[in-house]
Amino acid sequence: MKRCYYLIIFFILLSCGSDQTKPTNSKVKPNDSSVTAILPLGQIENRQILLLSRELTSFYGMKILVLPKKQMPESCLLKNTERYDASAMLQWLKKQKPTHCDRILGITTYDVYTQKGKYPHWGVFGLGYNPGEACIVSDHRLKQFANRRDTFLTLVTLHEIGHNLGLPHCDKHASCLMNDAKGTAKTLFAEKKWLCSNCRKLLQKS
Ligand SMILES: [Zn+2]
Ligand SMILES: [Zn+2]
16 A cells, blocks of 8 residues: 555656656647748758658658759858858849748858957857848858767757747757757857757747
């Protein structure tokens, strides 16, 4: 009898533990009918484009249109390097967006940078308008994390699209994917494919 009593307490504790702060992969915007165009750039693999299409649909509920692959625009290239200006890329990407699409996501294998404080060419994983219609994600700095490469690429993509949807950076929960990576992978190791309740609330309002 006593044992049964303990079991009941155990089950009550278990059900209390499954609150809304537990990371989950359920769709955060299940009724989103918007369309995101994906533009593959450089040597990005079809396998990665397929993965990101699937992840965006499953996470945000949005539709995906994959555009034919393009070369990186020379107008955004930093002289005598193989690095590209991410802000200039966003402006260029906006012009590549089909009119019937709500936003465009460029995915590249090349290194992209942006101005950060006193650093004019700070390397980043990605950049996106907040809110807006364009974002860029680079695989260049993620290649070194062989077995986590695709996971990190997914996190960065969901993060940049989150900006496009109006989400700012978040410091409410270390696992929330809207944390600012600040150009290092340290944050990515802590993040999950998950938005904290504060970010979810902001998203529902947008
Ligand atoms: Zn960000
Ligand atoms: Zn958050």
